[in-house]
Amino acid sequence: MKTALPGAALLAVALTACASTPAAGSSDIADPYEGFNRQMFAFNNGLDKYALEPAATAYKTVTPEYARDRFTDFLRNLRAPVIFANDVLQGEPKRAGTTFARFGINTTVGILGLWDAASLAGLDRHQEDFGQTLAVWGVESGPYLVLPVIGATTPRDLAGIGVDRAINPMTWVQLDNDDDTDLAIRAGLGIAGAFNARVRLEDQINTLNAQPEPYIALRRIYSSSRQAEILNGRVNEETAYDDLPDFDDFDEFDEFEE
Numbered sequence: 001m002k003t004a005l006p007g008a009a010l011l012a013v014a015l016t017a018c019a020s021t022p023a024a025g026s027s028d029i030a031d032p033y034e035g036f037n038r039q040m041f042a043f044n045n046g047l048d049k050y051a052l053e054p055a056a057t058a059y060k061t062v063t064p065e066y067a068r069d070r071f072t073d074f075l076r077n078l079r080a081p082v083i084f085a086n087d088v089l090q091g092e093p094k095r096a097g098t099t100f101a102r103f104g105i106n107t108t109v110g111i112l113g114l115w116d117a118a119s120l121a122g123l124d125r126h127q128e129d130f131g132q133t134l135a136v137w138g139v140e141s142g143p144y145l146v147l148p149v150i151g152a153t154t155p156r157d158l159a160g161i162g163v164d165r166a167i168n169p170m171t172w173v174q175l176d177n178d179d180d181t182d183l184a185i186r187a188g189l190g191i192a193g194a195f196n197a198r199v200r201l202e203d204q205i206n207t208l209n210a211q212p213e214p215y216i217a218l219r220r221i222y223s224s225s226r227q228a229e230i231l232n233g234r235v236n237e238e239t240a241y242d243d244l245p246d247f248d249d250f251d252e253f254d255e256f257e258e
Helices: 007-016 034-062 063-077 080-089 093-108 130-136 157-169 179-200 202-207 213-229
Strands: 145-147 151-153
Touching: 034 145, 034 179, 034 202, 034 213, 063 080, 063 093, 063 179, 080 093, 080 130, 080 151, 080 157, 130 157, 130 213, 151 157, 151 213, 202 213
Parallel strands: none
Antiparallel strands: 145 151
8 A cells, every 4th residue: 555654754854855975966956946945945944843853852752762773774674675676777786786685684684674784794785766767867857846845856856756666665565454554554654764864863954954054055965965876976076065064874764755
């Protein structure tokens, strides 16, 4: 049964979209709808301030850090089939092999992904999605967009989200024979994943909001980090952004999207 990602989970992505180290990439992305985008950015910030942040703070209070870390590893492992499919579609057999091996090790030795045992074995994780695959195939990104709840994106990445959802086994697997139970499980995982992400990225979000122009900073982070992901981390020193804050790696919990 396909279900919608709860708004809280999308909002966690909205405020931290591509909140990874802003390495390398292209020039600032075209933003012809800046007026609309700024309004949506302010809307998403308001939702975070008055809804997601207080809820995430309560979640942090009642959930030990160890448990949050295990849940993060679990969610990351669930996304491995999508990453593997995009590795293959991009013609990256070595990275596909790493993803396949990571999933096997973490699902077994790591007990359903609750521990990232593969990293201890030297198999580092990486992130792929169909938006990146489209870029590798030569599809242009289109203009920068900030959408309510969804956050920073482009037409290419929006299309990628839909394809990733379609090829994700979690979209179709029956968790229980009852559709309502399936909906409740997916919603619960999505909401908990949003809280988990918000807690983990608290310092990064505060750093972003402390910038003189948070909207411009997020746009540049989104543009440069997406380009770095498309290039699989290869840095173009001539276009690197040295004036932006560093951000930790963030996984969008796409397995529960829409």
